[in-house]
Amino acid sequence: MPAFTLVTFGCQMNQHDSDRIGEVLRGIGYEEVAEPVHADLIVLNTCSIREKAEQKLRSEVGRLGLLKQRKPGLVIGVAGCMAQQEGERLARRMPQIDFMLGPDNILELPRILAEVELGAPPPIRTVFDLNAPTFLSALAEPGRTGATAFVTVMKGCDERCTYCVVPNTRGPERYRAASDIIDEIRRLVVAGVREVTLLGQTVNSYRDPAGSLALAPGAGETHFEHTRRAAALQDESEFPALLRDICERVPDLARLRYTSPHPRHLTWSLILAHRDLSALARHVHMPVQSGSDRVLKRMLRRYSIAEYEERATALRSAVPGLTLSTDVIVGFPGETRADFEATLGLAERVRFSGFFGFTYSERPNTPALKLPDDVPELEKRARLEEIFALTDRHRREHLQSLVGQNERVLGERRGKNGDFMGRSEQNEIVHFAFEGDAIAQMLPVTITEAYDNSLRGVVQAGFTGLPRASMIGKAPSRTVRRALPVVSGA
């Protein structure tokens, strides 16, 4: 039986694509092996959002090239955003690569491998499926599925943030029919999945191409001070309606997350969905990128800091205890010390529970290339260190504040030391011991200790859990709605 190894770089979308690539390969008789040295086929599923990811790919291909010299039949393929963006150029520069596969071309993999076997020049398949978008579903097999799963609801991006390669590497926005999304989630839940994360580049710009969703409460309304009614009416997002439909039609789904929302589509209606749907996790990852309006304009982010903050405040008013995490780029062209201090100020006011910071780097074919990359690298690094010092402190203080609290933790996997690891509703990693199988159980855990990036807790006395086989297909239903006052705005 031929063997393959998959190496994944980048985001959850890439992880989701890698899972589908693995399923296609298993479907044509390959088995997965962990070590490249035992593989006949190695697929590098790449990311091009940061310069470092590209460097990583180059060194990985170089290393695998040495393996190929010892094992001439080895096939090396590059998939994902780098293949999409740099297909021809990379194939010319790196003769070790046997094929290139864009994110929309995964189903063509068997044919590509057949061409490689026949000795064809490196096939490059990087065509967007603009006319008939396909969304690959996970194979939901009872007993083989984990406790959590990703489900794609849209792909591509119509924003044009000036630093970002995604509109080039993933194409324009395309949406999946709500009925397909719900069918996939239902199958996953029957197979034992307890938590689903909806995926999309701007997941909350989702619209149902089949037009099947009812208008969600609050659609077209705004009670924000900084978002005018005209702008709210122009927002055609149906994401809140999709969330409500999923919770209504798959009531056994224990927990629902989504990533990544664009702040400008974080509508009043979406905040009401958070207020009403208890399955929605008490955590939102809301990328801000900068705390300076001047920089946000140059990034073409299409919101102001006042708009961002009033959404953060409204979310937290709707769902007490809701945590926010974010992404920030420091050293964007023209970012002054005062701009950077505005970002520090925002972090101090919002107090993110999770923070992902990056230094700006020029990316190919992006509008920001027209702006001089004028913040010295040393200064970018210093700013990043400074904001990490602040946000690390916020994170530690947040984790410490949870000691003594009771959390609902979904068991995800068992560590080497025999303890389990799971996530709380607020997306915190929690370690705990448990007699029996905690995977896919929703456990009541009292937090006893805070580490730098995670928590330790004990499962409350008397909770014995259920054998996993008995939960598959009949996870305990939870449709209790939060009895909270209507949000009064920011």
Ligand code: SF4
């Ligand atoms: S919203 Fe902006 S940063 Fe996000 S994927 Fe689209 S262009 Fe890139």
